[in-house]
Ligand SMILES: Nc1ncnc2c1ncn2[C@@H]1O[C@H](COP(=O)(O)OP(=O)(O)OP(=O)(O)O)[C@@H](O)[C@H]1O
C-alpha cells in the first residue's frame with residue numbers, strides 16, 4: 001500500500017468535505033479514498049448533487065478538505081497556502097469546464113497563451129506552445145478568432161488547448177461534453193483519449209453520460225458523498 | 240506587456256460605460272485644470288511683477304486714503320529709486336458701461352521709465368506728452384474696443400466729479416494684456432482743482448522703480464519711515480505683494496471654488512467606482528477562471544486596479560487637455576482675463592492633476608479589486624457549473 005501510494009499521482013485519503021452555510025453544516029463528502037496512477041484516465045459519475053465537482057475541486061487544488069489528505073504530484077494540498085496553491089495549479093493542472101469559460105475579450109491564440117504568461121517561457125517559446133496546442137485540437141486556422149466567433153465544440157477545443165498548453169501533469173474536466181451535441185461531444189472525447197494515450201496525460205473527467213464514461217480507463221461512482229466502486233472497465237495495473 | 244493588452248481589452252469591453260466614466264472624470268478634471276490654471280496665473284503675475292523691481296506706495300488708510308502728489312518728487316530724489324509716477328485709478332464709465340476697462344491717471348513724462356518693458360512709438364509718446372487731453376491704450380484693449388488713433392474717448396467719473404474728454408493718440412505694447420488706458424494725471428487734477436474738489440492733489444498710488452531687485456525691501460521701508468510722522472503716512476510694498484493683496488481679497492473665494500471642485504471630483508470618483516464594481520461583478524466567473532488557471536490574488540487585484548486607473552487616466556488626460564484648451568481659448572478671445580498663454584502657465588500642477596486622475600483610478604478600483612481578489616474560486620465557478 002505504501003509503495004503504491006508513492007507511485008500514485010493522486011492520493012485521496014479519508015477525505016471529508018462539508019460546507020457551512022450560516023448556522024447549518026452541509027456534509028458533502030463523507031470519507032473518500034481514491035488513488036490515481038500516472039497516465040490513468042478516470043471517469044467520475046454520480047447523480048446531481050452527489051459531490052462530484054466538490055471532489056474534483058479538492059483534487060485540483062481549488063479547495064481544501066475539511067479532514068483527510070489530498071496529495072497530488074507529491075504536494076499535500078490541504079496544508080498549502082492560497083498563493084502556493086495558485087502557483088501549483090499553474091504548473092500542474094489543466095482545467096476544462098463545462099461552459100468552456102474562455103475569456104471573451106481574448107482571441108483563441110491569446111486564451112491559450114494566458115496560462116503561459118505565468119511561466120518563465122520566452123515570447124518565442126510561448127508562441128511555439130500555443131501553436132502546438134492549437135494544432136493538437138485542430139484549430140490552427142482559428143488563431144485570431146474570438147470565442148463568440150467559434151462554435152461550442154470549437155470553444156471547448158480551444159479550452160482544451162488552453163488546458164494542455166502548459167504541459168500539466170493532470171487534466172481535470174468537469175462535464176466537458178455536458179453542453180455539446182453528440183458529434184462535437186464525440187470529438188472532444190476523442191481528443192481526451194488522444195491526450196491520455198498519445199500525450200500520456202493523467203485525466204479525471206466528471207460526466208453524467210455513460211457513453212462518455214465508457215471511454216475512460218476506469219469509472220468510479222459517487223453517491224451521497226461516498227464512492228461506490230463499480231468498475232466498468234478493467235483497472236490499470238497500478239490501481 | 241501581455242497583461243496590459245488584457246487590461247486594455249477589458250477597458251474596451253463595454254465601450255459605452257467606459258466612455259461615460261472617462262467623460263465624467265474628464266469634465267471634473269477639466270474644471271480642476273481651469274481652477275488650478277487660474278491659481279497658476281496669479282503666481283505667474285507675481286513672478287512677472289518681481290522681475291521689474293517696481294514698488295507701490297499707497298496710503299496706510301488703503302485706497303480711500305490720500306498719497307499727496309508732492310511725494311512723487313520726493314521719491315524721485317531718493318537713493319534707490321530710478322523713476323516714480325502717480326497712478327490714480329479713475330474707474331469711470333464709458334458709454335454707459337461701468338468698468339469696461341481700467342483707466343489710470345499718470346505722468347506721461349515718466350511712466351515709460353517705470354514700465355520700461357512696455358513699448359510705444361516715440362512719436363506717439365510725444366503726442367501723449369504734448370497734449371493734456373491725450374491718452375494711450377494697451378494695443379489689445381484698443382483692438383477689443385475697435386478704437387483708432389484719434390478716437391475721442393469720453394469718460395464719466397463715478398467717484399471723481401470731473402468727467403474726462405480724452406483723445407487716443409497712441410498704443411503701447413505690454414508683455415501681457417493690461418486692458419488699461421493711461422491718461423495725464425495733471426489733466427484730471429486741474430479739472431478737480433477748478434471745481435475746488437477735496438480730492439485734488441491726490442496721486443492715488445505711486446508706482447516707482449527701484450534701481451535693482453535687492454534694494455526693494457530696504458527702499459520700501461525707507462519710504463514708509465520717511466512719511467511715518469506726516470499727515471499722510473504710507474504703506475509701501477513690492478508690486479508682487481501688491482498683486483498678492485488683490486489676490487488675497489479673492490483668496491477665500493478661491494478656496495471655496497477649490498473645495499467645490501474637489502467635491503465634484505469626489506462625486507465622480509464614486510461614479511467611477513460604481514461603474515467599476517458593475518463591470519467586475521459581471522465578470523465573476525471569469526475572475527474565478529483566471530484564479531483557477533493560477534493567477535494569484537495579487538494578479539487579479541492589479542488587473543482590476545490597472546483597468547480603473549487606465550480609464551481614469553484617459554479621463555484625466557482628456558480633462559486636462561480640455562481645460563488647457565479652454566484657458567488658451569480665453570487667452571485668445573479674452574486676454575484681459577487670461578493674459579498668459581497656457582504654455583507659460585504649465586507647470587508641475589498639470590502633472591499633479593494627472594496624478595490626481597491616477598489616484599481617482601486607484602480609489603475607485605480599490606473596493607472592486609479587493610472583492611475580486613478575495614472572491615472564492617469555487618464559488619465563482621459554481622455560478623456556471
Ligand atoms: N460552496 C458551496 N457552498 C455550499 N454548498 C455547496 C457548495 N458547493 C457545493 N455545495 C453543495 O454540495 C453538494 C454537492 O455539490 P457538487 O457541485 O459537488 O455536486 P455535483 O455532483 O457536481 O452535482 P452536478 O452533477 O449537479 O454538478 C450540493 O448539495 C451543493 O449544494
Ligand SMILES: [Mg+2]
Pocket residue numbers: 052053054174624
Ligand atoms: Mg458538478
